[in-house]
Amino acid sequence: MAEESVLSxxxxxxxxxxxxxxxxxxxxxxxxxxxAGQVVRAVQVGFLKYFPRERAVLINPDGxxxxxxxxxxxxxxxxxxxxxxxxxxxxxxHRISIPYHGIPGRENALRTIFAxxxxxxxxxxxxxxxxxxxxxxxxxxxxxxxxYKEQFDLVTPLYHRHKFDGxxxxxxxxxxxxxxxxxxxxxxxxxxxxxxxxxxxxFLEANLKGGQNVRSGVDLRLTTSAxxxxxxxCQAFLGPRxxxxxxxxxxxxxxxxxxxxxxxxxxEADQSYWLxxxxxxxxxxFGFEYEMSLEPVRVNRERMLQVFRTGVREFASILEPILSPxxxxxxxxxxxxxxxxxxxxxxxxVKTVYEFxxxxxxxxxxxxxxxxxxxxxYLGRTSSFVAENLEIDSREFEQRLDALCLExxxxxxxLMERWTLTR
Amino acid sequence: xxxxLLNGVTQALNAALEMALHTxxxxxxxxxxxxxxxxxxxxxxxxLRHALNLVKFNVLCDNVGAxxxxxxxxxxxxTELLARLxxxxxxxxxxxxxxxxxxxxVLQEQISRFxxxxxxxxxxxxxxxxxxxxxxxxxxxxxxxxxxANVPSARLLSNAVRMFIVILTVAMALEHIALAKSVVLIxxxxxxxxxxxxxxxxxxxxxxxxxxxxxxxxxxxxxxxEKDEISHL
Numbered sequence: 010m011a012e013e014s015v016l017s018x019x020x021x022x023x024x025x026x027x028x029x030x031x032x033x034x035x036x037x038x039x040x041x042x043x044x045a046g047q048v049v050r051a052v053q054v055g056f057l058k059y060f061p062r063e064r065a066v067l068i069n070p071d072g073x074x075x076x077x078x079x080x081x082x083x084x085x086x087x088x089x090x091x092x093x094x095x096x097x098x099x100x101x102x103h104r105i106s107i108p109y110h111g112i113p114g115r116e117n118a119l120r121t122i123f124a125x126x127x128x129x130x131x132x133x134x135x136x137x138x139x140x141x142x143x144x145x146x147x148x149x150x151x152x153x154x155x156x157y158k159e160q161f162d163l164v165t166p167l168y169h170r171h172k173f174d175g176x177x178x179x180x181x182x183x184x185x186x187x188x189x190x191x192x193x194x195x196x197x198x199x200x201x202x203x204x205x206x207x208x209x210x211x212f213l214e215a216n217l218k219g220g221q222n223v224r225s226g227v228d229l230r231l232t233t234s235a236x237x238x239x240x241x242x243c244q245a246f247l248g249p250r251x252x253x254x255x256x257x258x259x260x261x262x263x264x265x266x267x268x269x270x271x272x273x274x275x276x277e278a279d280q281s282y283w284l285x286x287x288x289x290x291x292x293x294x295f296g297f298e299y300e301m302s303l304e305p306v307r308v309n310r311e312r313m314l315q316v317f318r319t320g321v322r323e324f325a326s327i328l329e330p331i332l333s334p335x336x337x338x339x340x341x342x343x344x345x346x347x348x349x350x351x352x353x354x355x356x357x358x359v360k361t362v363y364e365f366x367x368x369x370x371x372x373x374x375x376x377x378x379x380x381x382x383x384x385x386x387y388l389g390r391t392s393s394f395v396a397e398n399l400e401i402d403s404r405e406f407e408q409r410l411d412a413l414c415l416e417x418x419x420x421x422x423x424l425m426e427r428w429t430l431t432r
Numbered sequence: 433x434x435x436x437l438l439n440g441v442t443q444a445l446n447a448a449l450e451m452a453l454h455t456x457x458x459x460x461x462x463x464x465x466x467x468x469x470x471x472x473x474x475x476x477x478x479x480l481r482h483a484l485n486l487v488k489f490n491v492l493c494d495n496v497g498a499x500x501x502x503x504x505x506x507x508x509x510x511t512e513l514l515a516r517l518x519x520x521x522x523x524x525x526x527x528x529x530x531x532x533x534x535x536x537x538v539l540q541e542q543i544s545r546f547x548x549x550x551x552x553x554x555x556x557x558x559x560x561x562x563x564x565x566x567x568x569x570x571x572x573x574x575x576x577x578x579x580x581a582n583v584p585s586a587r588l589l590s591n592a593v594r595m596f597i598v599i600l601t602v603a604m605a606l607e608h609i610a611l612a613k614s615v616v617l618i619x620x621x622x623x624x625x626x627x628x629x630x631x632x633x634x635x636x637x638x639x640x641x642x643x644x645x646x647x648x649x650x651x652x653x654x655x656x657x658e659k660d661e662i663s664h665l
Contacts, residue, residue, distance in 0.1 A: 177664040198665075262580055264664055308662050312582065319579050323587055326500055327572065375495040375569070381576040395662075 015124035015213075020107045024128050027103045031063040032056070032153055033131035035122030038082065039072035039113055041139035044253045046085040048137060048144045053087055053102050055149025060157075061099050066129065069106040069139075070121040072113030078139070082106040116227045123209040131206050133157040135164075138200040143251040151245035151296050152203030162240035164203035165232060166196050167294060168250040171303040172398055172406050176391050177264065179410055181362055182229070182272055188417035189276060189424070190236045191289040195244060198229040198268065208240055226271025233275045237282045246296030249303065265387065266380045273369040280370075284425055289418060300403065313392040314351060318344050320385020327382050331368040333427075336360050340386060353393035355416040361386055363420060367427035455534075462530035469526020477519040484511040497568035517557070525550065549609070556605040563601025567594045599623065 016024070034052050038045050049067060056065040069082045083106055109121040119136065126134045135152040137144055155161040168175075178196065186197045204212075212231060235242060258264065276283070321328075321344030328337055339357055365383050369376055398406055484490075493499045493510040507513060525547075532543045571594035578586030603620040607613060635643055 173662045175665060176662060258663055258665060261664060262577075268665070306662055316580065316582050319582070319586070323575060323579050327497075327576070330494060330500070372491055372495060374497065375572075378572055378576055381580060384580045391662075 015110060015120050016128065017107070017110060020105070020109075020121070020125070021128070023105050023107070024125055027066050027105070027129065029064065030066045030103075030129045031132050032060055032065040032157065033068060033122070033126045033129060033134045034065070034149060034153075035068045035070065035119070035125075035134065035136045036082070036139050037070050037072070037115065037118035037122070037136070038074060038078045038139040040074045040076045040078060041253070042074065042076040042078045042081050044142060045069075045078050045139045046081040048139050048141065049082050049085040049104070050087060051144045051146050052137060052149055053085075053104075055146035055153075056102060057087070057098050058146050059150040060153065063157075064100060066103040066105065066125075066131075068122055068125050069104070070109040070118045071106060072118060073108055079106045079108075119227060119231075120213065123213045126206055126209045127213055131209070133203060133205060134209050135203040136201060140253050141200075141250060142253055143249050145248070147296075148201065148247050151247055152201060155243045155245060155295050156203050156205050159243070160205075160241065161243045162205040162208045163232065163235045163242050164245050164295075165194050165242065165292075166199035166201045166250075167244045167246040167296070167298070168196060168199065169246075169248050169299075169301060169303070170250070171306055172403070173306050173308060173395055174303075176394065177268060177387070180358070180387070180390060180394060180413070181269060184359075184410075184414040184417040185272060185362065185366075186233065186236075187289050187414050188421045189283045190233055190279075191283075191286050192236045192242060193289060193291045193414075194232060194236070194242065197232040198226065199250075200228065201247065201250075202228070202231070203245070204231075204235075205240075208235060211238065211240075226267045229268065229271045230275055233279060237279050243293045243295060246294060246298045248299075249301070261384060261388075262381060265384055266377065269365075269383065270376070270380055273366050276366055277370055280428070284428070287421070308392075308395050310392045310395060311348070313388040314348050317351075317385045317389030317392065320382075321389070324382050324385065327374065327378065330373040331379060331382065332361065332364050336364055340389075343389065351389065351393055352397065353390040355413050356420070358390045359413075359416050359420045360423065361390075363424040364427060366424060367430070370428055371430075458534050461533045465530035465533060466523075466527055469523050469530065473519045473522035473526065476522050477515045480518050481511055481515040484514060489514070493565070496565045497572050498565050501564070501568055521550070521554070552609050556608045559605045559608060560601055563597060563604070567597035567601065570594070570597060 034055075036045070036048055036052065041048075049069070052067050056063075056067075069079070071079050071082075082104070105125075109117050111117040122134065122136060125131075133153045133156040135149060137148065137152075152164050152166070155164050175196075178198070182197055183195055187193050212234070215234065259267070321341055325337075325341070328340070332340065336357065340361065343351055343353060343357075365379065368374070369379055373379065374382075398409060401409070489511050490499060490509055493502075498510055502508070502510060502513065508516070528543045528546050531539055571590045574593050575586055575590035578589055583589075599620070603616055606616045
């Protein structure tokens with residue numbers, strides 16, 4: 010049994026006391042004392058409101074918090090059931106908070122959740138981040154119902170985002186997953202997702218093996234391996250995703266290494282799947298999508314372009330073995346233009362990403378260095394992307410994103426050609 | 433008288449013949465050893481080249497930036513360079529062996545010293561190779577990190593790191609083969625001390641304002657620059 014090595018005796022004891030369940034929701038935590046209680050309440054209300062007759066459990070694997078997160082999870086209670094239009098819950102609201110085995114990190118937290126789901130024979134599971142302020146009971150419905158009622162295997166989230174929120178997702182990850190894996194998943198590494206019991210078991214057995222980067226970008230690996238193995242995918246609209254004020258995103262270098270590194274490693278692991286594949290399929294969307302205005306964000310384009318220019322100038326010898334001569338010459342030409350004239354066209358950007366991916370595969374230079382060399386180019390593209398889309402509305406913005414995805418798809422043969430090129 | 437003369441000439445001719453008969457096989461032996469050595473060195477070179485290709489030595493050198501450096505210096509690729517080096521060392525060894533068969537007392541001592549020296553040269557070359565690879569790798573990492581962090585003079589810092597590691601490596605290699613040991617040590621100490629002192633003076637006096645701005649940036653809140661609010665994930 011896979012779960013034997015993952016679950017501690019104490020956790021197994023507590024899980025056995027709960028018995029078999031229909032629904033399991035995991036809330037991994039690590040020093041999320043300020044928001045964890047609210048998230049737990051939202052999950053419990055979600056159980057009561059949308060799945061009152063199902064046997065449900067909330068699992069909180071904690072990575073060794075020192076700010077009282079486990080207490081916040083244990084003490085979170087629903088004060089007044091009347092506000093939920095129900096008198097009392099029909100079933101016990103089970104909740105387990107326990108530290109997990111191994112090094113603190115998302116990979117081990119998810120393994121604990123999947124192992125618990127396997128042991129309790131859960132039909133549907135969901136994972137929700139504990140550092141969010143915007144989790145509502147409807148998120149639980151959105152992530153669980155397509156699995157529980159419609160027999161989907163993986164539900165990825167759809168968030169309501171500002172145009173310039175998730176730039177790496179929009180410019181690299183989502184279009185590349187669409188073109189390479191042939192699936193229109195908009196948020197392939199959203200922190201929240203739902204999955205069937207059989208998919209959880211499959212992930213547990215596969216042990217999500219991969220390189221160093223895969224361990225940190227495990228959510229992306231989950232999505233790509235579900236697509237590769239032919240599981241049924243759908244998306245659920247969850248609304249805005251708002252982090253706690255204390256949240257700060259990892260710095261760009263670490264982020265690019267984790268996310269883009271994971272993506273490139275996924276490509277390498279799944280090459281037998283995607284090299285023989287063409288075209289792409291839409292993924293069904295559940296939930297009510299609505300328009301809402303979000304607060305504008307500040308963007309310092311000047312700083313981005315400064316890094317872009319310096320990078321293009323100083324990294325010439327590093328970029329030489331990575332990029333084709335044409336792409337390098339074009340990027341260098343952009344680097345010599347005035348700020349207002351710099352426009353990083355879709356075609357050039359897609360070729361740049363594909364050439365980086367194939368050079369990563371061929372180990373043209375040390376892989377960490379290769380990912381770091383992408384940063385100035387990414388900032389150049391981001392700056393151009395922001396400038397081009399500053400004035401347009403969300404509908405037009407979606408059309409532009411779609412056009413970028415189509416460009417990725419159009420140039421997929423170029424990636425395949427460079428990928429299979431013998432060095 | 434004539435008989436004595438003839439005897440003398442005959443003896444001299446006999447001695448010369450005897451010497452020639454004694455030396456020619458030695459020379460032939462030397463030629464054979466050198467020729468066989470050349471063949472063996474060629475075989476070693478070919479085997480080594482194949483082995484290095486099999487373990488993708490060129491890719492490894494590409495990874496750390498050594499190949500690019502060799503190309504710039506108009507040198508062959510790393511695999512070829514290493515194979516050629518091993519060929520010459522192997523053949524030189526056979527050449528010395530061949531010469532030693534001549535039995536020349538003067539050369540014997542030099543040859544035995546050469547054989548004692550070969551392993552040291554190999555280790556010194558290895559130190560030099562590792563040092564250059566490390567210097568390339570670290571200086572590239574510094575350049576990438578500095579440019580991405582938008583630190584000014586990234587290239588200068590990267591070159592300084594490379595130079596420091598190369599100088600240190602060369603000093604270590606020279607010390608290993610005991611070549612002008614004290615001169616190397618003193619030269620290195622003086623050069624290193626001078627560079628450090630120069631940097632300290634340059635940074636402390638010439639770059640006083642830069643130093644102040646740098647420290648201010650490190651330890652105070654940046655209120656002037658507009659911070660990004662965009663999220664990449």
